[in-house]
Amino acid sequence: MGVLGHERFGAAGGDLGSHVSRYLGLDHPDRVVAVHRMDGGLPVFTGDPSELTAEERAWLQSTAAWGAAEGAYAAMHRTKPQTAAFGLTDSPAGLAAWIVEKLRAWSDCGGDVERSFTKDEILTNVTLYWLTGTIGSSMRMYHANAAIPPAQHARRVEVPSGFSLFRGDVVRPPRAWLERTTNAVRVTEPPRGGHFAPFEEPDLYAEELRAFFRPYRTPPPN
Numbered sequence: 001m002g003v004l005g006h007e008r009f010g011a012a013g014g015d016l017g018s019h020v021s022r023y024l025g026l027d028h029p030d031r032v033v034a035v036h037r038m039d040g041g042l043p044v045f046t047g048d049p050s051e052l053t054a055e056e057r058a059w060l061q062s063t064a065a066w067g068a069a070e071g072a073y074a075a076m077h078r079t080k081p082q083t084a085a086f087g088l089t090d091s092p093a094g095l096a097a098w099i100v101e102k103l104r105a106w107s108d109c110g111g112d113v114e115r116s117f118t119k120d121e122i123l124t125n126v127t128l129y130w131l132t133g134t135i136g137s138s139m140r141m142y143h144a145n146a147a148i149p150p151a152q153h154a155r156r157v158e159v160p161s162g163f164s165l166f167r168g169d170v171v172r173p174p175r176a177w178l179e180r181t182t183n184a185v186r187v188t189e190p191p192r193g194g195h196f197a198p199f200e201e202p203d204l205y206a207e208e209l210r211a212f213f214r215p216y217r218t219p220p221p222n
Contacts, residue, residue, distance in 0.1 A: 007031060010213050014038030014197065016141065025159040033216040034160040036209060038197060040173035040181060042067075044153035055174040063171055070105070070170070073098075077142035085136030095135060096126045106195035108168025116200045125199075162186040162212035164205070168194030186212055 001009050010033050011021035018037040025035040043060055045052070052060070067074075076084050088095045100122060104113040113122070129135045161182040165172045167190065178184040190208060193201040 001031070008033050008218070010034045010036065010216060012036040012209055012213075015195065019145075022157055025157045025161070026155050029159050032159050034162065034185075034213060035157060035182075036162045036164070036212045038164055038166065038195075039169065039171060040163065040178050041153075042171065043173070043177065044150060046150065046154070053174070053176045056177050056180070059174050059177060066171065073102070074142060077139040078146050079143070081136065081139035081143050085139055088135045089133055092126075092130055095130055098135070099126050099129065103196065106168070106170050107200055108166065108192055108194040116194070116196075121199070156180075157182040159183060160185045160216070163188070164197070164208040164212075165189050166193035166195070166197045166201075167191060169197075170195055 001007075008031055011024040012035070013019075013021045014037065018039050018041060021035045021037055022041070025032045043063055045060065049057055049060075084098075088098055100113065103117060103122060103125070104111070107113065107116040109116040117125075129138070161178070161184050163178055163184060163186070165187065175184065175187050178187060188208065188211075190197070190201070190204055193204060198205045
């Protein structure tokens with residue numbers, strides 16, 4: 001950002017981008033004016049559960065239940081990424097099944113994936129992985145993230161943080177948790193969109209970013 005001439009800037013993202021934005025805010029608070037995220041990440045809490053609100057405890061339990069029912073993909077990515085990578089790189093049908101299952105399950109589509117994405121959008125997404133042979137590298141990220149020390153997950157983000165918790169996303173934290181882990185100054189719940197909201201609802205996502213970052217923009221010089 002310095003090379004581009006931006007000494008102060010904001011950061012935004014969801015999923016892995018949420019983690020990247022979080023660490024930018026943690027490690028460069030003198031330069032990052034604010035952070036916008038679509039989630040609070042998977043919860044890491046090692047303290048006394050009695051310190052949490054009832055809403056937070058219920059959310060931790062529901063997140064654990066979700067992981068037990070839906071987390072097989074993550075366990076594979078985290079522990080044996082190359083095993084799946086060879087098979088998916090060898091089979092376009094297998095690659096499509098692996099990706100489209102998540103597009104369907106994690107979007108705000110009500111079980112009909114084409115309510116959120118056109119066939120062309122789905123095929124374009126899968127083709128990007130297929131032609132570049134990058135499904136394996138996308139999986140190895142999980143293995144690398146598993147090595148992050150727990151103390152890093154416990155750090156509180158002090159720069160102003162905003163959250164857009166889209167209706168169809170899979171792990172939606174309560175505000176109490178966001179305020180515990182960040183300096184949460186704005187939390188909204190857009191009426192549509194899921195885990196892939198920038199893909200599903202780009203106009204709505206762009207408006208969420210504009211609304212959050214507007215107070216932190218530096219007026220242009222006269």
